[in-house]
Amino acid sequence: MKPETASPYGHFDDATREYVITRPDTPLPWLNYLGQDEFFGLCTNTAGGYSFWKDAKLRRLTRYRYNNVPYDLGGRYFYVNDGGEVWNPGWKPVKAKGVKYECRHGLGYTRIVGERDGLEVETLFFVPPGENLEVWKVTVRNKSAQRKTPKLFSYQEFCFFEALNDMTNYQRTYSIGEVEVEGSAIYHKTEFRERRNHYTLFACTRPIAGFDTSRDAFVGIHEGLHEAKVPFAGQATNSVAFGWNPIGSHQINLDLAPGAEESFAFVLAYVEQGEAPKFDAPFVMNKSVGRAIVEKYSAPGAVDAALANLKAYWDALLGNFQVDCPNEHAQRMANTWNQYQCMATFNMSRSASMYETGIGRGMGFRDSNQDLLGFVHMIPSRARERILDIAATQLSDGTCYHQYQPLTKKGNADIGGDFYDDHLWLVLSTCAYIKESGDTSILQAPCAYADKAYENVVTDTLLDHLETSIAYTMKKRGPNGLPLIGHADWNDCLNLNCFSTEPNESFQTAGDVRDSKAESVMIAGLFLYAAREMAGLYEHLDRNTDAARMHGHYAEMLETVERVSWDGAWYTRAYAADGSVVGSHTNAEGKIFIESQGWCVLGGAGANNGRARQAMESVHQHLYTKNGVVLQQPAYSAYDLRLGEVTSYPPGVKENAGIFSHNNTWIHLAWCQLGEGDRALEYYLSICPSAKQDQIDTYRGEPYVYAQMIAGKDAPCFGEAKNNWLTGTAAWTFVVVSQGLLGIKPDYAGLRVAPCIPKDWPGFTVTRRFRGDTYAITVRNPDGVSKGVKALRLNGTEIDPTKPIPVVGDGSTHSVDVVLG
Numbered sequence: 001m002k003p004e005t006a007s008p009y010g011h012f013d014d015a016t017r018e019y020v021i022t023r024p025d026t027p028l029p030w031l032n033y034l035g036q037d038e039f040f041g042l043c044t045n046t047a048g049g050y051s052f053w054k055d056a057k058l059r060r061l062t063r064y065r066y067n068n069v070p071y072d073l074g075g076r077y078f079y080v081n082d083g084g085e086v087w088n089p090g091w092k093p094v095k096a097k098g099v100k101y102e103c104r105h106g107l108g109y110t111r112i113v114g115e116r117d118g119l120e121v122e123t124l125f126f127v128p129p130g131e132n133l134e135v136w137k138v139t140v141r142n143k144s145a146q147r148k149t150p151k152l153f154s155y156q157e158f159c160f161f162e163a164l165n166d167m168t169n170y171q172r173t174y175s176i177g178e179v180e181v182e183g184s185a186i187y188h189k190t191e192f193r194e195r196r197n198h199y200t201l202f203a204c205t206r207p208i209a210g211f212d213t214s215r216d217a218f219v220g221i222h223e224g225l226h227e228a229k230v231p232f233a234g235q236a237t238n239s240v241a242f243g244w245n246p247i248g249s250h251q252i253n254l255d256l257a258p259g260a261e262e263s264f265a266f267v268l269a270y271v272e273q274g275e276a277p278k279f280d281a282p283f284v285m286n287k288s289v290g291r292a293i294v295e296k297y298s299a300p301g302a303v304d305a306a307l308a309n310l311k312a313y314w315d316a317l318l319g320n321f322q323v324d325c326p327n328e329h330a331q332r333m334a335n336t337w338n339q340y341q342c343m344a345t346f347n348m349s350r351s352a353s354m355y356e357t358g359i360g361r362g363m364g365f366r367d368s369n370q371d372l373l374g375f376v377h378m379i380p381s382r383a384r385e386r387i388l389d390i391a392a393t394q395l396s397d398g399t400c401y402h403q404y405q406p407l408t409k410k411g412n413a414d415i416g417g418d419f420y421d422d423h424l425w426l427v428l429s430t431c432a433y434i435k436e437s438g439d440t441s442i443l444q445a446p447c448a449y450a451d452k453a454y455e456n457v458v459t460d461t462l463l464d465h466l467e468t469s470i471a472y473t474m475k476k477r478g479p480n481g482l483p484l485i486g487h488a489d490w491n492d493c494l495n496l497n498c499f500s501t502e503p504n505e506s507f508q509t510a511g512d513v514r515d516s517k518a519e520s521v522m523i524a525g526l527f528l529y530a531a532r533e534m535a536g537l538y539e540h541l542d543r544n545t546d547a548a549r550m551h552g553h554y555a556e557m558l559e560t561v562e563r564v565s566w567d568g569a570w571y572t573r574a575y576a577a578d579g580s581v582v583g584s585h586t587n588a589e590g591k592i593f594i595e596s597q598g599w600c601v602l603g604g605a606g607a608n609n610g611r612a613r614q615a616m617e618s619v620h621q622h623l624y625t626k627n628g629v630v631l632q633q634p635a636y637s638a639y640d641l642r643l644g645e646v647t648s649y650p651p652g653v654k655e656n657a658g659i660f661s662h663n664n665t666w667i668h669l670a671w672c673q674l675g676e677g678d679r680a681l682e683y684y685l686s687i688c689p690s691a692k693q694d695q696i697d698t699y700r701g702e703p704y705v706y707a708q709m710i711a712g713k714d715a716p717c718f719g720e721a722k723n724n725w726l727t728g729t730a731a732w733t734f735v736v737v738s739q740g741l742l743g744i745k746p747d748y749a750g751l752r753v754a755p756c757i758p759k760d761w762p763g764f765t766v767t768r769r770f771r772g773d774t775y776a777i778t779v780r781n782p783d784g785v786s787k788g789v790k791a792l793r794l795n796g797t798e799i800d801p802t803k804p805i806p807v808v809g810d811g812s813t814h815s816v817d818v819v820l821g
């Protein structure tokens with residue numbers, strides 16, 4: 001194994017698209033997600049985690065206690081009692097000595113194998129595509145020379161669906177728990193008697209020797225999970241929970257000759273009763289839907305067929321984009337893990353991870369729009385649906401609910417709106433969708449505003465929302481002509497209208513923004529980008545007057561930015577409510593910020609006067625480190641009422657000079673825009689987890705997914721990652737590698753190929769599915785340049801290298817040969 005692809009804890013297996021963990025005591029729990037459509041599970045490398053349907057807050061099926069001691073405790077556990085010795089294949093919770101362990105986190109599944117005293121127990125967890133259930137496949141092998149009669153106990157704890165109530169309201173929840181057991185199936189039916197029409201099923205596909213549904217009976221009152229009574233006693237108690245804490249546990253007795261093995265499965269399902277009658281008799285629920293599920297997965301071959309479906313599903317999805325290039329990290333991440341992470345952020349937004357409890361935040365308006373940028377090439381139809389859902393949480397004045405619940409699709413009133421960047425991201429996601437799919441009909445799709453009453457039919461369209469978004473920013477500008485910031489822009493912690501002195505209030509909602517004057521240079525840069533996108537969209541639609549109108553807005557904002565936001569060597573960040581500048585050499589701290597450099601350059605500011613390059617060189621000089629670009633410098637040393645939460649963090653973490661990977665990607669793209677392929681790759685690698693194997697005890701996070709934040713140089717733990725998985729970094733790094741470095745950019749008229757690579761790359765190949773065709777793209781770099789296409793051939797015929805490759809549209813594979821120079 002090459003040292004850069006392995007750490008003391010594990011290594012990448014690129015051929016199987018797995019990360020293989022060989023020690024359970026990873027620096028932090030390393031997470032994987034199960035599920036791709038509506039049923040999801042979090043699964044750590046020691047089988048910790050929980051499951052939910054659609055919404056981690058409103059439909060949580062199994063329990064998990066966040067910030068537990070240890071951090072990760074509770075999940076999909078199996079206890080093995082082999083001749084009185086008790087252990088778990090996933091090491092926890094018993095943590096028995098001498099268990100040989102391997103965990104493979106794969107695409108939508110986790111396989112954990114434990115072996116002790118010649119008994120091997122393999123557990124495999126996954127959600128079959130299109131199903132509302134999890135399959136736990138278990139294979140027990142007797143590798144010893146003696147007959148073995150092990151007992152196996154499954155264990156997981158049920159959640160009462162509404163997660164917040166479940167973890168806070170014990171005066172009620174301790175009295176309402178209800179289950180039924182039928183054969184090998186445990187039905188969790190709390191609140192089914194009243195308003196719920198759904199339940200959780202936990203069933204085994206094999207006859208069982210006993211069961212438990214009462215946690216007190218299985219674990220004990222004074223015991224912990226590592227010393228649970230039943231597995232150590234080796235006998236289930238057949239307890240039927242009444243109130244308190246219902247669990248699901250099955251006892252399986254095995255008899256295995258030397259060399260023999262047995263396989264069986266468990267199904268954990270979310271079941272909606274639909275039209276079926278709720279009860280067969282008083283207190284006896286109608287289990288027909290659940291029974292059909294158990295029957296389906298008890299059929300020989302059903303579990304393996306479902307796993308094969310899952311593999312085929314991911315092969316097909318990832319087949320939309322595959323690259324072969326000289327950098328193994330960029331290649332591995334882009335081909336597999338980055339696209340996989342984009343599925344997770346698309347599905348979860350920022351709701352459920354090891355850092356997000358699933359009860360706090362639903363889907364974020366700006367977050368979900370950006371998440372689409374890395375997802376749209378995989379399943380454009382789901383992106384379309386999501387765009388319309390998000391847009392429907394916009395208000396008719398142009399502002400947006402900052403977050404919404406995926407189950408209800410309604411905006412969350414507790415956080416509200418007035419983050420004045422939110423609406424602009426809708427322009428980016430919509431344009432990305434149309435460029436990928438060619439489907440302009442989405443613009444005319446009916447789309448309501450969240451606050452508007454309609455008489456029977458919705459008369460507004462998505463295009464109206466985009467127009468409203470642009471108009472809002474043009475209208476809501478401050479004393480310098482820059483966009484107002486509201487509660488905050490992308491940097492949720494730069495709260496220029498907050499002035500909070502009260503520790504019990506949220507920085508995000510405190511403060512009155514209605515008559516506020518604070519302005520954001522970052523929003524101005526983002527607006528430039530969005531206005532240019534709108535102009536391009538209208539040109540594509542042959543609506544030239546509208547395109548010209550957008551160009552006019554662009555020019556007006558650009559003139560303002562160049563006039564009021566240039567600080568001498570970089571763009572400033574904002575104007576505070578009192579009119580003072582933020583992010584200027586005249587400030588004592590926070591002199592230079594990353595976001596405005598990224599967005600002003602990407603928006604086209606400084607392109608013709610040298611400022612773009614100078615701003616980027618300032619980033620390099622003041623903000624770049626070997627672990628990424630810090631958010632600003634110098635870090636704030638004291639809380640500043642005028643600036644809000646950004647100054648509340650200790651120096652070097654989060655928005656106070658931490659390395660926020662998300663905004664690093666805008667700098668990567670800006671380097672690409674300037675033609676600096678070497679810089680772009682160097683910067684990309686500085687935050688790339690695959691490239692952190694040799695410093696994993698410092699980095700600590702999963703080596704296969706991008707982290708939201710890496711501690712900056714002002715922190716004592718410089719280089720330590722946090723908030724892995726659910727971050728806008730996922731979508732944007734996919735854009736960086738696929739569109740920035742490799743330069744494969746979807747456009748209205750076809751695919752553009754405009755790479756910006758390190759000069760020593762001899763070339764690369766990409767297979768890209770686009771609008772039903774497959775493009776086999778070969779890029780050669782005989783002159784050792786970073787940028788510039790001197791020849792482009794489609795199926796052997798020379799075409800104009802400045803134009804997109806025209807869409808052939810015959811469903812077949814086309815060769816594209818590109819020569820740089």
Ligand code: BGC
Binds near residue numbers: 364655
């Ligand atoms: C939020 C984003 C925000 C970023 C920077 C993330 O936690 O999800 O919406 O842009 O932090 O503050």
